[in-house]
Amino acid sequence: MSAHATTFAVPHRKMAMWVFIGSECMFFGSLIATYLSYKGKSVAGPTPAEILNIPLTSVSTFVLLMSSLAMVLALDAVQRDHTDQAKLWLGGVIVLGGLFLAGQVYEFSHFYHEGLTLQQNLFGSTFFVLTGFHGAHVTVGVIWMATLLFMAFRGKLGPEQSLDVEVAGLYWHFVDVVWIVIFTVVYLIQ
Amino acid sequence: MSAAPAGTMHHESIYSGGIASWLTTVDHKRIGVMYGVTALLYFIVGGVEALIIRLQLATPEGTVVGAEVYNQMFTMHGTTMVFLVLMPLAAAMFNFLIPLMVGARDVAFPRLNAFSFWTWFFGAILLNLAFFVNQVPDAGWFGYANLTSKQYNPGLGIDFWVLSLQIMGIASIASGINFTVTTLNMRAPGMSLMRMPLFVWMALIVQILMLLAFPVITVGLVFLLFDRFFDTNFYVAAAGGTPVLWQHLFWIFGHPEVYILILPSFGVVSEILPTFSRKPLFGAPFVIFSGILIGFLGFGVWSHHMFTTGLGPIADTAFSLGTMLIAIPTGVKIFNWIGTLWGGTIVMRTPLYFAVGMIALFIVGGLSGIMHASTPIDLQQHDSYFVVAHLHYVFFGGTVFGLFAGVYYWWPKVTGRMLGEGLGKLNFWVMFLGMNLTFFPMHFLGLDGMARRIYTYPAGVGWEQWNIVATIGAFVLSIGVLLFYINVVRSLRSGEPAAADPWDAATLEWSMSSPPPEYNFAVIPTVNSARPLWLHKYGPTRDISKHTKEDGTPPQPDHPVERVELPSPSHWPLIAAAGLTLAGGGTMIGLLPVLIGAAVLVVAVYRWAFQPLERPGNPVFGPGGGSG
């Protein structure tokens, strides 16, 4: 239907993604608010200071930020009909997103070995649910990008599909921004 | 549910076609009808639950049901009425009417719309499956932690409740996105925001409230699920957590939810009063902005549900004053409605009866709301029958009467037939009497110290007479509602055929035949007024003189002048919704159904994403079209 004229001259899907992002803000906002309100309330360890590995997470944060750059370049390539570059940058998004997820898997399993489980204390419950839901969002994003890359290899990702990439990109950037907030709130401000 | 209207329509009706056509439909009108029919069926379920409650309380130490069943009844009554009746009944109207009122041929995402409906539909079934395995939720519609924990509530009852709310929440967010975009982005040329019908305005505010409120309850439910399934500590006091967290999350959702339930009704009344007083809505911009203000303030007052929790005097003061502020925009609406009637030539038809009844009853609920907005008073009234009286004046007096007004008003547009006028007025008076007989005495019961959610009470404390009156009232009310169903059935079987514009109304939905053609508008209208059809019929009005009668929007021609292509039916939204519900509900059984459900969901979403909206064989009308 986006081919038809729209009141605000914005494609429906793009507006829908913005609206969805507004809704997601409340979702992550509630998770983060819960994390903050339970901060320091755990009756058992380990505490964030004992267990969080800031250097490692800084690296994965950087990786995720770079994936947003790749996303911008991928959209630009699709809009300019540079399919090969589009494939390259979409692949970049997937690899960087995958690296971030790998870092999270490593971090989670490391924490489990250190004794921080979902059940261990309030920190464990709030930390894993908050970062886990973010990780799930990244996973959905990676699958979405993989679908776009698949379309590119099938030759079905030209400028006329640039809206598909743009909408996926909006989602990807949002998930990145959420991570910046989580990284700041959970890791940096202890 | 599909058979009811379909079987009665004449051959070329938009409702004709077999079950398969209903399962795969992406037509907003049919989806609206499905929401409406399902909601009206659940209205009977929720009503029966209410009658069981009233029978149990008719006498002291009642023995109609036991403690367990009573707790299940008020839990299911509340959950059913909020999520399975009032919200979907409003959704039925949004679906059917928003495209018609803004001058669009469909919603922004027709298949997402079908997905929303089926997800809600399956979520509602999941909730009621609890009855069939006799594991019925019993912790109230508000499900306060930690009564909902595995420790204090083993069994599957709470799981049914949590999972179905979670699934229906997804439906609400999906339809919130859909209708926000539809309303903002699909308006006919010339329909500026300030020319948008009031009903659409209130609907838009509702969508935004749903988008912002449902994620919060989603998070609260996620915590509860994790506590129950994975033994986490979110609401566990022993681990340093607090069950009060749930109350915050629930009411940050729950208070906007109150406005999600009442604003559609405000919208309906704001359409009906102008039509039947034959005047424009008095102070329309003020009604719009007061609606926006109510929605906005609604996010800042959640803790007025928690005054007894012990928030301290500072928070009590802030939430008390914030709540009182909401009375101002609400009052503005009521005065503007009276201003609309003032000086009109009021046509006393059934929709107007219900609309005026809504105002009269909502005033009672609004004023008792001011009482418990005052924290100290609430310390006495909270969780007493006074609050039961208050909320039923708001939800039954306000929402149900408002939505019934809407059903009476738009029924001709939906079905092409009129509802009986005499029976309609009888329906109104019996409901009005029953409503007041049931709920007004509850004020006295509350002041006399009767607590909510008690299945039994001692004899001799002076509660007997008002309880028996309330129970009699509930049966009178039921007869009133029954008259409505009789009216509906009679109308479908032998109702007087409806003209395109039976009420001499002003807005776009009355510019096409009743029921509307599949494509809604043969010609996308151009809009130069908030009352485009009125302008065409009666010419410019005193305040708005820059337009002439010719600028009005004429009735639609019989056939499209240009080629109109509509989206093809699709079964993938239905299958995706089924997969989602299986994956969610399956968590109560084991991993296998979850994996199957998830696989079905993923496949369906991909097939849907790669399926063109319009495919060969889709409905095409007008020049070069087959089916027109």
Add this chain to the structure above:
Amino acid sequence: MEPRSAQLGRISPGCSICRAVAILTLGIALTGCGVADVPDWSTVQPVSDMGRSIVDLYKIVLWWTAGIFVVVELLLVYVLIRYRRRPDDTGVPDQVHGFTALEISWTLVPAAILFFIAIPTVRTIFDVQRPPPANAIEIIVTGHQWWWEFEYPDLGIRTANELHIPVGRAASLTLTSADVIHSFWVPRLGGKRDLNPGSENQLWFTPDSVGVFDGQCAELCGTSHANMRLRVFVETAESFDVWVDQQRQPAVEDSVGVQTFLASGCVACHAIAGTPAQGKIGPDLTKFGSRSTIAAGILANEPDELAAWLRDPERVKPGSRMPNLNLSEERIASLVAYLGSLR
């Protein structure tokens, strides 16, 4: 303490219009209350400073809202009658779109009315939550499914479901819960306050009349939420002291009854001071015989009712945590006699 008629006099309003409305609303609400012998739950016949503050505030809000109710509903009815279409009305009425001055006034007038409601509201909010006076009697209230535990830390008394407090002296309650959320509510003594597990809430009031006042848990707390009642005895200072002395006497250790009690499984949950029974799960039974009700205000403390309760707790209180111990009639009779003797 003042006579009862004077208390009622406070509730009745001064002006004649007010009195008419009072009959309509308060008056009807009062009809069920005030009979001497029956449990009395009215929120508008307060017997404490907190209850009175709330009713005073309620009256202010009631008059304003009742006034608004009458004016607006009459206006609505007037408009419907005055402007209903007559058979000779064929044209369209004057198409008025609005009137800004009117909009401003019906925004400002309600705002002004709210101001008059808000001021006493805020005053009362702070009034009822100010710190309790130093001579207040301290009581720790712990909610359980489905009974109330009352501990007087300064007096060394632990009892259940029936609270004794002296008249004219502030009672300061520290509220918490052992399981789920409950809410302490004795309507005539003032507003309710939740008992949250893991944290403590405060509620205090000064009762000003001697009497027996009933209450009910006011937060859904599970199956037998309705069966979680309580009773407050407001007593003269002298009777209160007598009660305190009586409560502090330990039970006799070597009776036959105590042997039956110890042999019957009751001991797993219940404590009787002075005997080996030291269970903490159920109510302390040290002075069981001195209570007027059993099972959290559900039954009168009569031998027959107690026997029925011991025979099958589930029948009296659905979901009860007290198991059916399948006691023989003989044993029940012995327990009833023994428990009744614990005064």
